[in-house]
Amino acid sequence: MARMATTQRVAVSTVAAWLVGFLIFFPILWMILASFKTELEAFAIPPSFLFFHWTTENYVTVQERSDYLHHAINSIIIAGGSTLIALLIAIPAAWSMAFSPTKRTKDVLLWMLSTKMMPAVGVLVPIYLIFRDFGLLDSLTGLVFILCLGNLPIVIWMLFTYFKEIPKDILEAARMDGATISRELIYVLTPMAVPGIASTLLLNLILAWNEAFWTLNLTTLHAAPLTVFIASYSSPEGLFWAKLSAASTLAIAPILVLGWFSQRQLVRGLTFGAVK
Amino acid sequence: MGQITLQEVQKSFGPVHIIKGANLNIADGSFVVFVGPSGCGKTTLLRLIAGLEDVTGGKILIDGKNVVDVPPAKRGLSMVFQSYALYPHMSVRGNIAFGLKMAGLAKTEINRKVEAAAATLNLSPYLDRKPRELSGGQRQRVAIGRAIVREPKAFLFDEPLSNLDAALRVQMRLEVTRLQKQLGTTAIYVTHDQVEAMTMADKIVVLNAGEIEQYGTPLELYEKPANLFVAGFIGSPKMNFISGEAAAKHGAATMGVRPEHLKIAREGEGWPGKILVAEHLGSDTFLYVDAGSIGTLTARYIGELNLSAGDRVALSPEPARIHRFDKDGKSLLA
Numbered sequence: 380m381a382r383m384a385t386t387q388r389v390a391v392s393t394v395a396a397w398l399v400g401f402l403i404f405f406p407i408l409w410m411i412l413a414s415f416k417t418e419l420e421a422f423a424i425p426p427s428f429l430f431f432h433w434t435t436e437n438y439v440t441v442q443e444r445s446d447y448l449h450h451a452i453n454s455i456i457i458a459g460g461s462t463l464i465a466l467l468i469a470i471p472a473a474w475s476m477a478f479s480p481t482k483r484t485k486d487v488l489l490w491m492l493s494t495k496m497m498p499a500v501g502v503l504v505p506i507y508l509i510f511r512d513f514g515l516l517d518s519l520t521g522l523v524f525i526l527c528l529g530n531l532p533i534v535i536w537m538l539f540t541y542f543k544e545i546p547k548d549i550l551e552a553a554r555m556d557g558a559t560i561s562r563e564l565i566y567v568l569t570p571m572a573v574p575g576i577a578s579t580l581l582l583n584l585i586l587a588w589n590e591a592f593w594t595l596n597l598t599t600l601h602a603a604p605l606t607v608f609i610a611s612y613s614s615p616e617g618l619f620w621a622k623l624s625a626a627s628t629l630a631i632a633p634i635l636v637l638g639w640f641s642q643r644q645l646v647r648g649l650t651f652g653a654v655k
Numbered sequence: 656m657g658q659i660t661l662q663e664v665q666k667s668f669g670p671v672h673i674i675k676g677a678n679l680n681i682a683d684g685s686f687v688v689f690v691g692p693s694g695c696g697k698t699t700l701l702r703l704i705a706g707l708e709d710v711t712g713g714k715i716l717i718d719g720k721n722v723v724d725v726p727p728a729k730r731g732l733s734m735v736f737q738s739y740a741l742y743p744h745m746s747v748r749g750n751i752a753f754g755l756k757m758a759g760l761a762k763t764e765i766n767r768k769v770e771a772a773a774a775t776l777n778l779s780p781y782l783d784r785k786p787r788e789l790s791g792g793q794r795q796r797v798a799i800g801r802a803i804v805r806e807p808k809a810f811l812f813d814e815p816l817s818n819l820d821a822a823l824r825v826q827m828r829l830e831v832t833r834l835q836k837q838l839g840t841t842a843i844y845v846t847h848d849q850v851e852a853m854t855m856a857d858k859i860v861v862l863n864a865g866e867i868e869q870y871g872t873p874l875e876l877y878e879k880p881a882n883l884f885v886a887g888f889i890g891s892p893k894m895n896f897i898s899g900e901a902a903a904k905h906g907a908a909t910m911g912v913r914p915e916h917l918k919i920a921r922e923g924e925g926w927p928g929k930i931l932v933a934e935h936l937g938s939d940t941f942l943y944v945d946a947g948s949i950g951t952l953t954a955r956y957i958g959e960l961n962l963s964a965g966d967r968v969a970l971s972p973e974p975a976r977i978h979r980f981d982k983d984g985k986s987l988l989a
Binding site: 546548549551552553554555556557558559562566567570571 | 727729734805
């Protein structure tokens with residue numbers, strides 16, 4: 380009896396898990412399906428799920444109308460550049476706060492996080508004016524700069540929580556073993572922190588890749604990443620569902636592949652170091 | 656050589672005085688145990704010697720040289736931590752070799768020393784395993800291996816056995832003592848367990864509230880405790896303290912009698928009382944006796960004694976074994 384009840388419970392929870400997973404994935408699936416439909420079928424009601432006229436013409440049109448590669452390269456530069464610079468600043472900052480905390484460390488951390496509590500649109504006008512006066516509008520440098528600053532609090536917080544998990548005893552043991560600070564960093568700290576740094580890097584890469592507010596408002600064409608590429612299909616000549624879907628699919632494909640291969644690191648990143 | 660001397664060593668964290676002026680002389684090659692209740696400052700004192708904390712005042716001399724401004728790595732000491740603090744990403748070999756690598760020894764020399772240390776500690780089959788693949792006792796041994804391989808002036812042990820189960824703790828206790836005697840290296844060992852202190856130490860430092868209460872051999876502490884604190888802390892079960900009229904008869908404010916120094920009789924001379932609890936261990940019998948105005952007394956009898964709760968007994972102290980203390984708790988040595 381008990382055994383059957385357990386089997387049933389496992390079956391029910393398995394089905395439920397698949398259902399929830401499918402629900403969450405559905406918008407992406409729908410987008411991919413719509414990208415292979417004709418414009419007419421894409422907004423037909425009732426919608427056809429699988430039985431429609433499959434076509435790749437949207438992908439061809441999107442390629443002809445805009446330069447995917449140009450936007451993709453911009454996305455890589457902006458997401459990669461802002462992430463790397465953020466890590467370079469955040470690693471020493473998080474180290475010092477985790478291993479030599481002062482009375483005010485908690486306050487500093489909270490203060491940094493508080494900058495994320497204000498909606499970005501609140502500072503759009505001043506940032507726009509600063510960018511205009513410094514000649515940073517539609518420039519990769521400007522975007523790397525603003526995205527790096529925007530994500531820095533999250534990066535520092537994540538690294539701080541990871542570094543906090545490293546037992547102080549181990550660093551003291553290294554010190555007793557005769558390691559200098561630089562050797563302690565190279566041989567003990569960094570190898571132990573690699574998983575934390577890797578998941579922070581991945582999560583920040585995804586956040587920066589998908590960031591749309593600043594990229595849409597501060598670029599036109601030269602520095603425009605894939606988010607702008609998608610947006611260009613959503614308004615001027617009316618809505619083109621199928622082409623918009625094709626553009627979106629192309630835009631998320633690289634980051635989706637990256638995410639798929641680094642699932643384990645990402646899960647650790649998303650749980651924010653709370654689960655060991 | 657590994658002679659360690661503390662002169663008026665003080666440590667404060669803000670307004671809180673953790674160590675209030677410690678003076679101590681640890682002879683080369685001796686095994687000294689710091690013992691005391693939690694929060695008494697024993698671990699802090701060890702960390703001050705290690706250099707992991709800075710002193711607020713005073714001097715720490717290692718072989719006659721003041722080291723208070725010398726970083727931990729340069730003091731020539733090695734430490735075994737309570738949590739073992741092994742490097743999780745390195746193999747057992749890597750862990751033991753780390754200190755030698757930092758010292759810049761040649762590879763062949765490192766290998767020779769690591770293998771010799773591993774052989775001493777029965778770790779040879781595990782050299783290529785990671786710490787997470789080892790049992791608690793094996794991890795402990797790796798931590799000790801890491802300490803001995805560097806041939807330090809002294810070993811510092813910070814409650815190294817407290818994470819092990821009881822049986823393993825007794826075994827490791829013997830191994831650590833044997834190893835220390837074999838190497839002849841000075842050792843300072845911190846514990847809150849007075850049995851560990853009594854069995855391992857050449858000399859014991861009893862600490863209480865940041866002060867050294869007494870420094871002596873285990874038997875000195877047992878036979879001639881300097882004050883009430885040491886008398887109560889050393890020995891198990893705890894010494895009985897009796898004050899009032901009974902103590903005044905012996906010219907003391909408080910008198911102390913160890914449970915094993917109370918004679919137990921069914922009737923006759925002594926303090927009459929009723930047994931509250933009788934514990935029969937086979938080898939010993941422990942009686943907890945309500946002796947009226949004297950208070951509750953603990954008595955120990957070697958061997959089996961056929962008494963049980965509710966029985967009436969008379970307890971009398973062996974006259975030569977009575978400890979007398981003044982009103983400040985200091986010992987009045989006869």
